[in-house]
Amino acid sequence: MGIVSPGFTGRRRSAEELPPGQYLTHDFPVLSAGPTPQVRTEHWEFTVTTESGAKHKWDWAALMALPSEEVTKDIHCVTRWSKLQTEWQGVSLDTLLADVETGADFALVSSYGGYTTNLPLDDLLDGQAWIAYEYEGEPIHSEHGGPARLLVPHLYFWKSAKWVRGLTLSDTEDFGFWETAGYHEYGDPWKEQRYAGD
Amino acid sequence: MERTAVRRRLSWQVATVAEVRRETATASTIVLDVPDWPGHLAGQHLDVRLTADDGYRASRSYSIASAWTGTSSTIELTVEQVPDGEVSPYLVGVLKPGDPLELRGPVGGWFVWKPEQEGPVQLIGGGSGIVPLRAMLQAHTASTTPVRLLYSVRRPESVIYVDDLKHLASADNVHVSLVYTREAPPGEPRVGRIDAEVIDRLAFKPTDDPTTYVCGPTPFVETVADLLVAAGHNPDRIRTERFGPTGG
Numbered sequence: 001m002g003i004v005s006p007g008f009t010g011r012r013r014s015a016e017e018l019p020p021g022q023y024l025t026h027d028f029p030v031l032s033a034g035p036t037p038q039v040r041t042e043h044w045e046f047t048v049t050t051e052s053g054a055k056h057k058w059d060w061a062a063l064m065a066l067p068s069e070e071v072t073k074d075i076h077c078v079t080r081w082s083k084l085q086t087e088w089q090g091v092s093l094d095t096l097l098a099d100v101e102t103g104a105d106f107a108l109v110s111s112y113g114g115y116t117t118n119l120p121l122d123d124l125l126d127g128q129a130w131i132a133y134e135y136e137g138e139p140i141h142s143e144h145g146g147p148a149r150l151l152v153p154h155l156y157f158w159k160s161a162k163w164v165r166g167l168t169l170s171d172t173e174d175f176g177f178w179e180t181a182g183y184h185e186y187g188d189p190w191k192e193q194r195y196a197g198d
Numbered sequence: 199m200e201r202t203a204v205r206r207r208l209s210w211q212v213a214t215v216a217e218v219r220r221e222t223a224t225a226s227t228i229v230l231d232v233p234d235w236p237g238h239l240a241g242q243h244l245d246v247r248l249t250a251d252d253g254y255r256a257s258r259s260y261s262i263a264s265a266w267t268g269t270s271s272t273i274e275l276t277v278e279q280v281p282d283g284e285v286s287p288y289l290v291g292v293l294k295p296g297d298p299l300e301l302r303g304p305v306g307g308w309f310v311w312k313p314e315q316e317g318p319v320q321l322i323g324g325g326s327g328i329v330p331l332r333a334m335l336q337a338h339t340a341s342t343t344p345v346r347l348l349y350s351v352r353r354p355e356s357v358i359y360v361d362d363l364k365h366l367a368s369a370d371n372v373h374v375s376l377v378y379t380r381e382a383p384p385g386e387p388r389v390g391r392i393d394a395e396v397i398d399r400l401a402f403k404p405t406d407d408p409t410t411y412v413c414g415p416t417p418f419v420e421t422v423a424d425l426l427v428a429a430g431h432n433p434d435r436i437r438t439e440r441f442g443p444t445g446g
């Protein structure tokens with residue numbers, strides 16, 4: 001379908017390479033569906049539950065004891081802002097899942113406050129995902145998901161669950177919060193997979 | 199969480215502008231005729247796509263300002279012009295009746311109110327955050343559920359839907375309160391942001407167990423949601439929609 005919007009000229013982008021339909025922001029907008037949960041690190045726990053029901057748990061001290069990585073990544077929100085070269089520190093999911101025995105294909109991520117999101121387990125592995133606890137050198141502010149959030153920067157940012165508390169691994173794909181509400185089950189920004197069927 | 203039964207693909211469709219109504223110095227309501235509109239729930243949004251004559255495109259999401267009646271093919275958007283924005287200045291200042299406008303939707307199944315929902319409804323809006331709440335008020339006109347709206351604006355001229363709100367507030371079960379943050383009209387002594395005292399005086403109590411919808415700029419939503427939780431409201435009953443500063 002090709003219509004022209006009469007009188008619209010638009011602002012052409014700078015040379016920076018963004019996924020289709022995104023625009024650049026230098027702020028860090030906040031998007032969440034409810035009040036910001038205040039999660040204290042002394043009560044924080046991260047649990048991986050496998051398809052056989054086995055549970056692997058880390059408290060804050062255990063997370064801090066793991067080797068961490070500094071990563072600089074572009075992030076893309078489905079509400080169309082992109083932010084380039086954001087700096088995070090966190091523990092790779094490769095590290096956390098190293099001793100987890102699983103043949104599952106999918107992960108349902110859950111958060112303090114009740115949020116969930118789903119993605120293929122493969123997208124959490126091979127240096128693609130972290131449990132991040134610092135943003136730009138500071139502890140992550142609670143409204144941006146602190147004390148710890150998932151970081152999966154190659155997918156739209158709703159997959160990078162704030163206030164993360166666990167993963168449930170499964171052979172079947174169970175949809176999370178926004179996916180149930182009509183957003184895309186995978187969410188690749190470069191393919192502009194915003195909504196179901198895109 | 200469960201799978202949805204149908205994963206309908208959202209296709210772009212061409213609406214025709216029926217009317218552009220100025221609401222405030224910076225906001226306009228655009229009345230659209232959308233022949234194939236599938237219907238929507240109050241609180242949902244849609245995507246608008248503009249195309250320049252060389253094919254360049256820009257899209258943004260906007261809350262739907264009107265309730266779906268089930269028969270009409272008309273929907274309304276209310277757009278606040280963002281300084282330096284790319285899409286909103288076009289929608290507010292250039293678009294005119296008869297123009298085509300590409301859109302797709304509706305989107306979003308969380309920040310919605312359905313008439314069959316039980317219990318009181320607390321709406322709290324800041325600035326153009328009133329837009330999806332106005333759709334909920336429209337959807338509510340046939341309902342007996344009590345509704346309270348707390349609407350924070352800078353000054354009297356900033357109020358969107360002035361006449362509409364007066365009309366809606368005339369129902370016995372709808373209570374509308376305005377909070378002025380910079381300048382109040384004559385006879386209204388209080389100037390200031392929503393605080394714990396305002397929440398306590400004008401909002402439903404936690405014991406009323408309302409479903410609460412908060413919409414506005416991020417700092418507004420953060421502040422109000424925190425105040426509600428501090429006042430004893432169940433966080434699971436508070437739904438938020440944040441308009442980022444970069445809405446464009």
